[in-house]
Amino acid sequence: MTFNDQEVYRYSEAPIWNLQRKYYEEEGLKAWNNNQVPQFITCNPLIATAYAEMIFGFLQDRAYKGYSSEQVQIVELGAGAGRFAFHVLHELTRLIDDVGITLPPFRYIMTDLAMNNVVAWKKHPALQSYIEKGILDFARFDAVHDTELNLVVSGETVSKGDSQQPLVIVANYFFDGIPQELLYIGEGQIYETDVLVEYPKDRDTLKPSEILNQISLEYQYRRAAEYEQESYPYRDVIAIYQDQLEDSHILFPSSGLTCLERLNELSQEGYLLLTADKGDHLLDNWIFAEPPELIFHGSFSVTANYHAIQHVLEQSGALVLFPKQHYKNINIGCMINTNTPKEYLQTRLAYRRFIERFGPDEFFSLKEWVDPNIESMGLQQILSFWRLGGYDAEFFLHCSKQISSLLIDASDEEKQDISHGIQLMWSSFYEMEQQYGLTLEAGLVLFEMDMYEESKRYLEISIQEEEQDVVSTVYYCLAICCFELELEEDALNYTRQLVALEPDHEEAVALLQRFESN
16 A cells, blocks of 8 residues: 555565565675675684584484484575585584594585575585585575475475474574564554555666665554454463563564474474574563664664564473573574473583583674774784684684784794694685685785795685786795795796786896796
């Protein structure tokens, strides 16, 4: 319907949700390039390690219960760029290999609404070894409608009751981005908050992200007594809101809850839900809540209502874990919706060790201080934080110049630690389309430490990555590396390429004359 040149919609049916879908379908993995859609906070090695530890604990719990032969399906909803899944698999497989105990086999299933993403994951070089081992598969999954998983690699379909083990459901930045109802509680009554949408005049020529940034929303209230009826499936939690809230807006995750119900039907044994979001599980955070503010980042997101999800699951017998401390950047929940959930001791202990004691939220808070203060940090401080974050590539790129400036006073042990960190970083590097320049920076740092063989390796990879944009410094460093390694033909070749690129480079000309005179 229209009203004063505006169109009026139920909040869950507003065009913002379809624009969101179109954005991800059109952009594919490019949506995460250069942090157009933020991804670091839920895709770094530290949070992936925390999840790998909880999943590892869950596999141990299933083994202790005597269920070691049936496969555990790990389903990631909205897997995005794929970096998180890669880091989880990297760490989880290492944990399993290290302990050498009998655990249930598993298969990690990356899902997304956009089929372009599914196709790109299947081709990604970093994921090929896991595909070949049979522990990684992919599926397009519409969280609002789909009832089964059609797997791309194996060709199998996971349908109702197929899984004899509980599912492991991973849902990071998921519940905040799918349709939900917007309710208003006033004087003990429930109202739906409809939205009046005013589009930009030239919307037919704009991309979905541009429309989202320019769209205007206003709210109007409509009495919604159906939520107060005993027949409403989530009546218990609505009753809490009626009783304890006043003049408050509530985002109600109907789509998220029904998605969990549909996934639950795939297993005969329930599920473990691991979820991270900007989401509130405390009722106090919804008291006198204003209408939601859309946070735009190419697409958009809102605050997830973890309180409702927690209450509904606990009513069905689940054990729900959230940190006792208040979160600042990201809230991480572990919800064990199985028979006898308290018996999952290793899962619970992993949550305590890797989330509640010190977890991704605390790490990100530290990182927000570290990033602008890199130039005031010493080498041991940088190495310690880099190690804490799992030798993350983005942090190395951010601090590589500061590392270089500190090498003059670095001990041999510190240089060895830097070299070791670079090796670990490269072994767990997930390449994305944006230009990282990681191999160039790694090669230059190693060169400055006189580690010529290691430097040569990374600098030569950087040339392959940047064939059209190789800077003269790379050829110069490679020439010196080869000279020090007594690879004279290679040294001569790189020197000639340097002179061709920069004829006035005095050191290169002198080096070339030296080679040719010999």
